[in-house]
Amino acid sequence: MVEKHYTIKDIAREAGVSPALVSFALNNKNENGSMRYKVNKDTAKRILDIAKAHNYKPNNAARSLRLRRSRTIGVILSDISNDFFSGIARRIENEAFQANYSVLFGSTDENAEKLELIINTFLDNGADGLIIVPCENSEGVIARLAKRQIPMVLLDRDVDVADVNKVLLDNELAAKMAVQRLCENGRKSVAMVSYKMELSNIRHRESGYVDSVSEQGGVPKVYRADYSNLEESVKEVIEAVEADGADAILFATNSLSVAGIKALGKRGASIPEDVAVVAFDGSEVFDLFPTSIAYIKQPIEDFAHTALGLVIDQIDNPELEKKTVLLSPEIIGGESLGGE
Amino acid sequence: MVEKHYTIKDIAREAGVSPALVSFALNNKNENGSMRYKVNKDTAKRILDIAKAHNYKPNNAARSLRLRRSRTIGVILSDISNDFFSGIARRIENEAFQANYSVLFGSTDENAEKLELIINTFLDNGADGLIIVPCENSEGVIARLAKRQIPMVLLDRDVDVADVNKVLLDNELAAKMAVQRLCENGRKSVAMVSYKMELSNIRHRESGYVDSVSEQGGVPKVYRADYSNLEESVKEVIEAVEADGADAILFATNSLSVAGIKALGKRGASIPEDVAVVAFDGSEVFDLFPTSIAYIKQPIEDFAHTALGLVIDQIDNPELEKKTVLLSPEIIGGESLGGE
């Protein structure tokens, strides 16, 4: 924005037409469908040539002001340094770029107040829509946004608010796949290490686990760690799991998986001899671990693609009915399963 | 941008004053220094109260159009899923937020054409300034930006263009610290694993290494891998290093460190018994490795803080003399050093 921009007026002067006509010519260029304002082909060509020659770029601020649209989308994640979220961020950025949208990123760090702060900033900055990973206690904020009809989609986690787009993993299925796989490998006592947080995805993973273990005739037991005091808390939880004699562990999230496997290592437990393990999400972190780690693989591409598609659709047509899309997990095998 | 905004005009009507006065009142609120346009204290209070009551938010598009400033900064990194860059991104985002700037992110994937594409998009979108991690062959683009006086700062890597702000690590020093430490621990033959890429930071790390090994009376040898074919290429490089009988390796970047340690593991080499190792940048990835890894620690906070400060300064005052800031590394010990 430093230089004097070459404007529509300049083109108009040079082409000997009105600025309005230049605008028409420029905007009809692409949408060869409707063409509400027909511009003489020769005039149009002349205009387009001049625009190209001067490398004309429309001023976004002016266009936003006029159109009340900024072509900006706000993406609010839990923590962009978490592999799962940074993967999604990266893909949303790429796809948005191609759709000619800019993306603003923010991290809540699981704090509902921060979430609200970021939402407001993004909206004040003119974001046309939002993609949000809601945290605990965010029902209120989300409900307010829904009432204001802000185009948005919730990602990864559900929140008890109606009339909102949602893109979620089939978390129950994910947990079931893991439990079944462990049982097939002869594990008798599968424990689950989870968070105390009240998040839908975690709760569903837990219930999928509980159901599945019960079906197999086992006794489910969920151990919950603190998000805010991860390392220490996971260490205690792992001790409890070992004391109870579990021979397999399903971790509920990627951060728990990493911390848990680290804690197991520190306590001298071998994977899978002492305890089999299924992680949630793959991670580069596992690459340096001597034993390959089995994990639930989330469809990151689909998350990004679907979420972006839904916001843009709603921006284009605010009346559109809201959708909930459930994505399917996949289980990736590894030595940590034991006995395969 | 969905709802009808409550505007300055609305406030004016409600307060019974002109829109201009509202604007003055609103804008003088903060800068208690200059106060070019004095507004009657009572009037001002009335205006501010009304604004607050209606939760008035200025329309950014209008302000940008008028001011020719968007309060947006574009940050272009090599790859945002790399720990070093995502750490920097995260911190820039936070600091920018507090300075009331929005940040746009992009990744070049080390491709100069993509770099130019992203730069243009950001500039078209009205970015006031840029923070750029230049890649190979980007001298041209950077030089053009410099000529156009676009406020910017180069981060992490130098490029041979004058009159540009730069924030760089003292890469020679970093390599020297690593070599010295390894020699102190009795290593006789320190190899360096680097990239073929023509990047200033890598070249300086190499020359620091070469100088330092020579000073110690050793024979420096730099092995270079391909960025585009990392895993495979590093594997070959590691074989060569082993064949040459090196008893220590200094890695030139974090991606090389991870790939290299992985390759060593696969070949059954033990760290530090067979070969001592110093990585570049710490990484969560090392947490699951049985041996703690020594590494060069880059001052990520300083990178983010300094770079952001420099762009904002230059946005505020384009005439400002350009600066180059050299940051100091630190070496973090670990079992991988051997013999400590």
Add this chain to the structure above:
DNA sequence: CTGAAAGCGCTTACAG
């Protein structure tokens, strides 16, 4: 097929 005009919301010299 083309032009003149209004207006998006804000800021800022210029008067008074």
Add this chain to the structure above:
DNA sequence: CTGAAAGCGCTTACAG
């Protein structure tokens, strides 16, 4: 201390 006016660059009914 306050108001009227112009203008940032663009788009879009409305005329012709």
